[in-house]
Amino acid sequence: MSDVRVRFAPSPTGELHIGGARTALFNYLFAYNTGGKFILRIDDTDLERSRPDYIDKLIASLQWLGLNWHEGPYCQSERLDEYTREAERLVAEKKAFRCYCSIETLSEGRSTARRESKAYLYPGTCRNISPEEEKAYRLEGKTPVIRLLTPDQGITVVNDEIRGEVSFENAGIDDFIILKSNGLPTYNFASIVDDLQMGITHVIRAEEHLSNTPRQQLCADALGYNLPLFAHVPMILAPDRSKLSKRHGATSVEEFYSEGHLPEALINYMALLGWAPGGGEDEEIFTLEEMAARFDLNKVIKTAAIYDVNKLGWMNSHYMRVYDLDKLVEAALPFFEQNKLIKTPLKNQEYEYLKLVIDTVRQRTRTLVELAEASYYFYNDDFTYDEKGVKKHFFKENTVEYMRKAAAKLSNLESFDKDTVERQYSSLSEELGISTGRLIHPTRLALTGRTAGPGLFEIMALLGREKTVERLNKASGYIEQMYA
Numbered sequence: 001m002s003d004v005r006v007r008f009a010p011s012p013t014g015e016l017h018i019g020g021a022r023t024a025l026f027n028y029l030f031a032y033n034t035g036g037k038f039i040l041r042i043d044d045t046d047l048e049r050s051r052p053d054y055i056d057k058l059i060a061s062l063q064w065l066g067l068n069w070h071e072g073p074y075c076q077s078e079r080l081d082e083y084t085r086e087a088e089r090l091v092a093e094k095k096a097f098r099c100y101c102s103i104e105t106l107s108e109g110r111s112t113a114r115r116e117s118k119a120y121l122y123p124g125t126c127r128n129i130s131p132e133e134e135k136a137y138r139l140e141g142k143t144p145v146i147r148l149l150t151p152d153q154g155i156t157v158v159n160d161e162i163r164g165e166v167s168f169e170n171a172g173i174d175d176f177i178i179l180k181s182n183g184l185p186t187y188n189f190a191s192i193v194d195d196l197q198m199g200i201t202h203v204i205r206a207e208e209h210l211s212n213t214p215r216q217q218l219c220a221d222a223l224g225y226n227l228p229l230f231a232h233v234p235m236i237l238a239p240d241r242s243k244l245s246k247r248h249g250a251t252s253v254e255e256f257y258s259e260g261h262l263p264e265a266l267i268n269y270m271a272l273l274g275w276a277p278g279g280g281e282d283e284e285i286f287t288l289e290e291m292a293a294r295f296d297l298n299k300v301i302k303t304a305a306i307y308d309v310n311k312l313g314w315m316n317s318h319y320m321r322v323y324d325l326d327k328l329v330e331a332a333l334p335f336f337e338q339n340k341l342i343k344t345p346l347k348n349q350e351y352e353y354l355k356l357v358i359d360t361v362r363q364r365t366r367t368l369v370e371l372a373e374a375s376y377y378f379y380n381d382d383f384t385y386d387e388k389g390v391k392k393h394f395f396k397e398n399t400v401e402y403m404r405k406a407a408a409k410l411s412n413l414e415s416f417d418k419d420t421v422e423r424q425y426s427s428l429s430e431e432l433g434i435s436t437g438r439l440i441h442p443t444r445l446a447l448t449g450r451t452a453g454p455g456l457f458e459i460m461a462l463l464g465r466e467k468t469v470e471r472l473n474k475a476s477g478y479i480e481q482m483y484a
Contacts, residue, residue: 004036005201008062008069009191011043012054015252016061018307019206019236019244022270026233027204028067029271029295036201040072041194045184050077061253065263066288074198076190083185086193086223087146087178095222096178098144099126100137121174122147146179148189148215148222156214161202161231161297168214176215192216196225204231204297231297234274237304249309260335260368262323264288265316273305285318317366328362329355335372341379356462360454374453378462381471383449385478393442393451400476402432402439403446407472410465418461425457446475 008024010016031038040062044050059073076083090096099122106122113120127149129137137144151170158166178189185193191212195203210232220227238248250256256266264287271277271291272284276299286294320328329351336342342354357378358371365371377383385394393399409424410416425443429436444456447468453459460468 003201004031004034005039005199006031006036006204007039007041007195007198007200008067009041009043009194009205010058011046011049012051012058013046013049014054015254016058018251018253018256018270021061021065021253021266022236022273023205023233024062024067025065025267025270026275026295026300028069029292030202030204030297031070032292033295037070038067039074039198039200040069041198042073042075042077043187043191044075044077045080045187045190047077047184057254061257064257065253065267067267074194076185076194079190079194080183080185082197083190083193084179084183087185087189090148090178090222091146093222094149096146096148097127097129097175098134099147099175099177100129100134100142100144101125102142119172121172122176124175127175143181145177145181147175148178148219150175150218156217158210158213158217158230160210160213161229162300163210163232163302166210166213173214173218178219188212188215189219192219193223195228196220196223200228202229202231204233207232207235231300233300234302235304236273236307238307241304241306244307248307260370260372261312261316262319262331262368264323265312265319267291268319269312269315273307275300284315313366320362320365320367320371323362325355325359329358332358332368332371335368336375339372339376341372341375360458360462364452364454377448377450381474385445385449385475386451389441389445389451390482393445394475394479394482396438396442399442400479402434403442403472403476403479405432406439406443407469407476410460410472411469413465416461416465416468418455418457421460422457442475443472447471 006027008020008027010020010024028038030036040059042055042058044055055073055075062069087096091098101122105125109123110120126144126147150173154170155167156170156173158168160166176188177186179185194200195216213230213232217227236244238244244251250259253266267288268284268286268291271286275295277283277286277291277294278299323331332354333342333344336354337344342350346354357375361371361374361378365374406425406428409428410421413420413424425439426436429439432439440456441451444453444459445451447456447459447463463471
């Protein structure tokens with residue numbers, strides 16, 4: 001299998017959709033599992049919709065995901081002469097023909113088909129025009145398209161590695177265009193020419209392309225090339241089994257990045273959308289290397305995969321907890337800067353403080369966006385107190401007295417590490433004859449403005465003595481003012 005060659009061939013017409021990214025991932029996993037090659041090809045012959053910046057973004061998305069390719073990127077726009085040469089060869093071999101039918105004539109045929117509720121098929125008008133007729137058309141200034149001569153009867157069978165045999169009636173396939181009048185190839189023709197000339201052995205792509213496959217097989221037959229093996233992976237649907245769209249949440253790799261997901265989490269999540277790795281039922285966390293070692297097309301399911309944003313959130317929270325700390329800091333830097341918590345480049349002391357903050361907060365956050373938001377009080381004093389928390393914890397009897405005493409005790413500590421502060425609070429609660437929680441809850445609210453978060457004593461140690469005492473006294477003054 002070391003001669004396996006697969007390709008990911010996106011059209012650069014926008015951001016990389018999760019479906020396209022999942023297709024790239026399956027190709028990558030198959031290539032690495034078999035010791036083959038993963039090729040990146042850009043299908044950019046749609047000049048109206050393709051843009052150079054889209055190609056740059058597409059490549060950046062793949063690199064962020066860690067899906068590195070062995071060859072490419074190859075661009076179809078740089079191979080136009082090759083498609084023209086092959087199309088003209090088919091004309092010379094009587095396997096294709098030039099069609100001079102006007103747009104108006106074809107539009108009229110489509111309108112008639114719609115009125116009769118029929119599928120429009122090109123009627124073969126120019127199949128057998130004479131050289132004299134063709135010369136006359138050219139003298140009139142008509143520029144032809146090139147159409148493939150397709151069989152009128154029989155069936156074309158697609159042998160799909162996932163779906164088995166799928167048959168298509170040739171009567172439903174017309175003499176389709178392979179080269180447009182502007183010299184650009186159509187998708188089906190350019191795609192199969194590239195696959196065949198680049199030695200692609202397996203075409204792994206989305207189920208929506210299954211209907212294109214019989215046309216591509218007919219092109220391959222006419223060109224005289226051996227077919228690659230086809231494998232069409234299931235669609236990704238929304239939870240209500242409708243087509244996935246932005247109303248269901250993020251759908252592109254760029255959106256997942258901007259929402260603060262980690263690439264390893266997104267890769268792990270996408271792999272399980274349509275692939276059943278086997279093993280333990282609860283086994284869901286895999287590295288890219290582990291996935292590649294176990295990937296098998298026979299374990300790709302036929303039914304549609306269901307998009308579940310909550311599952312991705314859970315998975316991302318797992319990776320947030322286990323991520324290498326320095327790597328997590330680097331990933332989080334843009335989000336902290338966007339929230340104006342830091343300004344890069346950081347000094348060594350600032351970087352080390354950020355590491356401590358992130359390590360303290362990451363256990364209870366699901367994304368890098370949440371991580372930055374949950375770190376606000378480590379960098380700012382201008383937070384507000386949670387309204388429900390104020391009613392529940394600040395307005396209890398003797399709260400001001402307890403917090404004033406806590407501030408006084410803490411200000412006299414020689415050491416201000418987590419364990420020392422925790423012992424001090426335990427001792428003070430015994431002295432006051434109250435539960436430790438009676439001190440902890442209003443203290444947390446005073447220091448962070450929130451009722452939940454990381455361990456309180458970790459927060460206090462990280463804020464330091466001066467900041468902790470200052471915020472306790474500020475909260476005490478706030479309560480007294482509210483009572484006044």
